[in-house]
Amino acid sequence: MSKLRLSTFLPYRLSIASNAVSKAIAAAYTERFRLSIPEWRLIAILHEVEDATQQDLVRATLMDKVAVSRAAQMLEENRLVARRQDARDGRALRIRLSERGRALYRRIEPTALEYERRLLAAFGKEEIAQLSEMLGRLAEAAGRLADEDAAD
Template sequence: MSKPDTADFNLTEFLPYQLSVASNALSNRIAQVYRREFGLKITEWRVMAMLGDAGALTQRELTSRTQIDKVAVNRACKVLETRGLARRRPNENDGRSHMLELTEEGWSMHGEIIPQARAIAAGLLDSLGREQEENFRLMLARIRDHAMQIGPEA
């Protein structure tokens, strides 16, 4: 079997790889803070952050909005509930599912983490000027929106 001609492919120049590496670097830097100071893993924090941003959500909605695997979201929800940071309540629109929402303790922790996360993210973006940062955010949004429109089958 002959090897396909991939001589012109360089993984480090492949945009999806670059985005993933940059995202992981930023996430891991912020994760150090909430792991060390709050005992949270990345997925647990992302679920908490989404609940803080959007309010009560079903696990299906959390999976869709965070783009995290449903098993990982389920595990994170259980940890947050066990720690008293989130609670389930019946879903008035669908008796087959529950809504997850932050507790008072969860809101308190969320309020402590957000300023630190913002400061770290701002520090990491210091290398860009204001206009470059705005353009970067717009480009990321366009790429994300287009990727979601074309779906996984494209």
């Protein structure tokens, strides 16, 4: 008697849900705003913190430095951010949104929130809080799991 069924296996269900959501959202960002998801993440963080080094962005987005570097270059080419050397550390680049970048953010924000609202339309407020919290716990557990196995 087997205890494993793919359709109820949590990693599978998580992957299906995440792929479905990513696909819908990525389509919206690329078609309507010509942004990749990495680029959108940088813009969202830069709108929160105003000014950050790429290393800060690595920490804030959990993307690696190569992905951040590529996305930042794209944004700079499109004049959505400005980059300049940090005054105190000549290796670091400080990045901030340009006026154009801020204007784009203001156009995206309501769209993003509307997508989230439609995605969660069938969820109660409490359910959403629970889901969000559980996703955090899951990511943490997966990180620990990868670390433990890497130590083998």
